[in-house]
Amino acid sequence: MKLRNPTGSIRRRLVVQLGLIAALLSVAFFLAIRVVAEGAATDTQDNILAASATSIAEAVYSDSGEVRLELPYSAITMLSTVSEDRVFYRVLVDGQTLTGYDDLILPQGRRGPAFDTFEYRGEDLRAVRVTRMLSVQDQPRQVEVVVGQTRLGLSAISSRITTNAVAIGTVFFLVATALSFFAAQNAMQPLDHLAQAVARRGPNDLRPVTAATPAELVPLVGGLNGFMGRLSQALTRSEDLITEAAHRVRTPLATVRTQAEVIHRKMKHPSNKKALREMIRAVDESSRSAGQLLDHAMVTFRSDQLERQSISAADLLRDVVDRLQPTAELKDIQVTLDLPSEPVSVQGDAILLQNAVRNVLDNAIKYSPVDSDIAVRLEADTQCRMAFIDQGRGFGQADLAQLTARFSRGSNVDDVVGSGLGLTIADDVARAHGGALDITSNTEGPGACVTLVLPLS
Amino acid sequence: MRHFGFAALLSLLTVSANALELEESRSYPAEAAASELRILSTADVEIFEPIILAFQSENPGVAIQYDVASSAQVMRGLYEEGAEYDLALSSAMDLQIKLANDGLAQSYSSPITERLPDWATWHDQVFAFTQEPTVLVISKAAFQNTPVPHSRSALIELLRTRPETFDGKVGTYDVRVSGAGYLFATQDSRNSENFWQLTEVMGRLNARLYCCSGQMIRDVADGTLAVAYNVLGSYAQSQLADNPGIEIVEMDDYVSVMLRSAVIPVTARSVADSGAMIDFLASLSTRPDLAAQTGLPPVEKLRPDEAPERRPIRLGPGLLVFLDKMRRETFLRSWTSSMEQR
Numbered sequence: 001m002k003l004r005n006p007t008g009s010i011r012r013r014l015v016v017q018l019g020l021i022a023a024l025l026s027v028a029f030f031l032a033i034r035v036v037a038e039g040a041a042t043d044t045q046d047n048i049l050a051a052s053a054t055s056i057a058e059a060v061y062s063d064s065g066e067v068r069l070e071l072p073y074s075a076i077t078m079l080s081t082v083s084e085d086r087v088f089y090r091v092l093v094d095g096q097t098l099t100g101y102d103d104l105i106l107p108q109g110r111r112g113p114a115f116d117t118f119e120y121r122g123e124d125l126r127a128v129r130v131t132r133m134l135s136v137q138d139q140p141r142q143v144e145v146v147v148g149q150t151r152l153g154l155s156a157i158s159s160r161i162t163t164n165a166v167a168i169g170t171v172f173f174l175v176a177t178a179l180s181f182f183a184a185q186n187a188m189q190p191l192d193h194l195a196q197a198v199a200r201r202g203p204n205d206l207r208p209v210t211a212a213t214p215a216e217l218v219p220l221v222g223g224l225n226g227f228m229g230r231l232s233q234a235l236t237r238s239e240d241l242i243t244e245a246a247h248r249v250r251t252p253l254a255t256v257r258t259q260a261e262v263i264h265r266k267m268k269h270p271s272n273k274k275a276l277r278e279m280i281r282a283v284d285e286s287s288r289s290a291g292q293l294l295d296h297a298m299v300t301f302r303s304d305q306l307e308r309q310s311i312s313a314a315d316l317l318r319d320v321v322d323r324l325q326p327t328a329e330l331k332d333i334q335v336t337l338d339l340p341s342e343p344v345s346v347q348g349d350a351i352l353l354q355n356a357v358r359n360v361l362d363n364a365i366k367y368s369p370v371d372s373d374i375a376v377r378l379e380a381d382t383q384c385r386m387a388f389i390d391q392g393r394g395f396g397q398a399d400l401a402q403l404t405a406r407f408s409r410g411s412n413v414d415d416v417v418g419s420g421l422g423l424t425i426a427d428d429v430a431r432a433h434g435g436a437l438d439i440t441s442n443t444e445g446p447g448a449c450v451t452l453v454l455p456l457s
Numbered sequence: 458m459r460h461f462g463f464a465a466l467l468s469l470l471t472v473s474a475n476a477l478e479l480e481e482s483r484s485y486p487a488e489a490a491a492s493e494l495r496i497l498s499t500a501d502v503e504i505f506e507p508i509i510l511a512f513q514s515e516n517p518g519v520a521i522q523y524d525v526a527s528s529a530q531v532m533r534g535l536y537e538e539g540a541e542y543d544l545a546l547s548s549a550m551d552l553q554i555k556l557a558n559d560g561l562a563q564s565y566s567s568p569i570t571e572r573l574p575d576w577a578t579w580h581d582q583v584f585a586f587t588q589e590p591t592v593l594v595i596s597k598a599a600f601q602n603t604p605v606p607h608s609r610s611a612l613i614e615l616l617r618t619r620p621e622t623f624d625g626k627v628g629t630y631d632v633r634v635s636g637a638g639y640l641f642a643t644q645d646s647r648n649s650e651n652f653w654q655l656t657e658v659m660g661r662l663n664a665r666l667y668c669c670s671g672q673m674i675r676d677v678a679d680g681t682l683a684v685a686y687n688v689l690g691s692y693a694q695s696q697l698a699d700n701p702g703i704e705i706v707e708m709d710d711y712v713s714v715m716l717r718s719a720v721i722p723v724t725a726r727s728v729a730d731s732g733a734m735i736d737f738l739a740s741l742s743t744r745p746d747l748a749a750q751t752g753l754p755p756v757e758k759l760r761p762d763e764a765p766e767r768r769p770i771r772l773g774p775g776l777l778v779f780l781d782k783m784r785r786e787t788f789l790r791s792w793t794s795s796m797e798q799r
Contacts, residue, residue, distance in 0.1 A: 068783060068787070069781075069783050069784075070783070070784060070787055071778050071781040071783065071784045072778075073647060073775060073778045075778075076774050076775050076777060076778050077771075077773065077774070077775040077778075079774065080773045080774045080775065084579055084580040084581075084773070085580075086557075086558045086559075086560070086580065086774070087558060087774040087777065088558075098783065099781055099782055099783040099784075100781070101559075121559065121560035122560050123560070152580075
């Protein structure tokens with residue numbers, strides 16, 4: 001079966017369909033009540049009419065050869081006990097009117113009391129004809145009695161029945177609709193539970209769903225669990241791949257660089273020495289690029305499922321500055337840490353933040369001239385601001401906003417090894433944490449000021 | 458009542474113009490008459506006049522033509538001759554029911570008629586506005602040394618044991634000529650096992666037969682009769698002041714209560730006025746002064762414990778039974794043979 005509205009709510013569809021069924025049943029119920037009850041009311045009137053006509057027929061007697069009738073009082077009053085209907089009667093002997101209304105029509109019928117409905121004196125009349133044989137001086141005489149009654153009482157009963165049937169049908173419909181609403185709610189509950197159970201999970205929780213599920217949901221849950229298993233495997237594999245790749249690229253490059261340095265020292269010829277220096281530079285570039293590429297991959301991978309924990313910004317900066325101290329010392333660069341007295345903590349992924357800070361500081365060291373200063377300053381107002389101020393060449397004429405794009409480098413840095421990924425990584429990390437990377441020129445002299453802005457925890 | 462002379466002149470014209478046999482006719486013109494209400498009634502002008510005047514003072518735009526005829530004439534006029542009237546007021550309940558049942562009446566309904574007791578309306582076409590009990594009227598003089606009977610069996614006993622006192626001095630309706638008398642007699646025959654016995658006893662005492670309550674009461678008053686049976690209580694009550702010699706006795710076993718009723722004939726033209734008059738009559742119980750003036754006891758809801766012996770004659774098709782020509786024939790035959798044993 002094709003769904004007409006595949007995005008429509010199942011619950012609503014269920015309620016609407018059950019409501020329609022309830023409405024149909026209510027109408028059927030109403031019609032059934034009317035048919036049955038009105039049939040019963042008509043039967044009741046017919047029975048009373050027949051009883052009246054019979055009792056009149058019984059009251060016909062013969063008196064010295066003459067057919068006479070003493071109209072029984074009860075024969076007429078029994079018709080008017082409940083309603084105020086008009087009553088007509090006619091008694092015939094051998095087709096001749098004996099007494100009563102001689103224009104009253106005779107209902108036709110062969111056996112038993114014959115009933116008919118017709119218009120008489122301006123109103124609908126229900127009439128019965130009862131026949132009886134009477135022996136008058138050994139001669140059989142046919143006595144026919146017709147009794148008719150208007151149908152006001154019947155239509156009053158009918159309208160009462162209709163009112164009741166409408167009321168019952170409406171109540172039935174309302175109750176059935178309310179119940180179908182509850183039924184739909186109830187039927188949808190396992191689905192809601194499942195959705196909540198899946199939504200409540202942490203970013204790294206890829207365990208199979210084990211909550212008890214109804215039979216109809218077992219294929220869905222099975223499919224979901226299979227999917228999550230594959231996803232989990234794929235994630236583990238790519239994480240492994242990144243680590244593996246970093247290891248496999250960096251280690252041989254380091255070996256090559258060490259060997260090249262050793263050879264460089266032994267070389268005497270200046271042209272060879274220069275070639276080897278070019279090679280070392282290329283290896284450095286490759287090693288750094290590989291590292292940054294892997295860092296970038298790691299950032300992209302981890303940003304999708306951020307692990308948040310409370311991190312002391314001061315500790316983070318101190319740690320990174322300590323790690324890069326040797327690199328800075330190679331160029332006689334003095335890195336100064338300016339930390340506030342009170343602790344500043346941010347909420348975030350420790351590995352990513354470390355990565356970001358390392359890349360920014362590494363960048364600063366790389367582009368700073370020999371024997372200069374880099375100031376690392378931590379400030380906290382409404383946000384946590386980590387500023388890295390160098391005395392390098394700055395960003396020249398490059399569009400500052402373009403600098404964080406992937407593989408984009410400043411226009412004045414061709415002589416320095418770089419992949420253009422450092423600031424991109426820092427920017428991605430800042431964004432993933434709801435922060436930003438501000439890049440400006442140093443206001444207090446030459447150089448640049450890069451600020452990593454993060455929300456406070 | 459300045460306009461009576463004029464009214465009398467008018468009435469003469471009306472009588473001659475009508476095919477009906479009217480006993481009396483009177484016009485009540487209105488100063489700014491917007492419509493005319495023509496009433497055909499069995500109640501005498503003197504009795505009904507206060508009601509007409511009170512109605513006109515509330516409805517000044519309605520001129521009223523009030524014609525009086527016997528109940529049989531009322532029936533004949535409306536049933537057979539198609540006489541044009543806006544309202545038929547009659548004490549002949551059976552004939553009023555026959556008019557309605559046979560489709561010669563119009564329906565009417567108002568908040569006032571809705572408030573009438575169930576037994577006082579039928580089919581929204583017949584509206585009772587008085588409840589008049591039938592009573593025994595006795596001559597005080599004749600009962601000086603005789604205990605007054607309070608039930609039919611006591612009356613039978615008395616008549617039986619004192620034939621010399623009551624011979625020729627008992628009066629009742631001639632049911633062959635009086636519609637009301639026939640109604641009371643047939644209801645008696647349904648209500649009491651003593652009825653035929655009482656008829657026989659009265660027949661043996663050479664009972665005098667009357668067409669109307671009025672004459673019976675006068676005859677009791679002047680000593681011609683010692684007892685009159687089945688007299689309309691309302692008439693007797695109104696005659697009581699003029700005839701101190703009579704006494705009204707309500708029976709203990711049961712009292713047939715006749716309902717005077719109003720019907721709007723199909724020939725009616727000013728139906729709105731007819732409805733207004735029906736409402737006025739149906740609310741007669743709220744005007745005790747009028748009720749006292751006319752001597753017509755208005756319809757009131759009876760509490761069951763109040764007067765259990767009072768039985769309002771039931772409005773409904775049951776009344777048609779005794780109108781059946783064969784049933785009437787049989788009844789009159791029995792009644793005549795009981796009453797005339799000569």
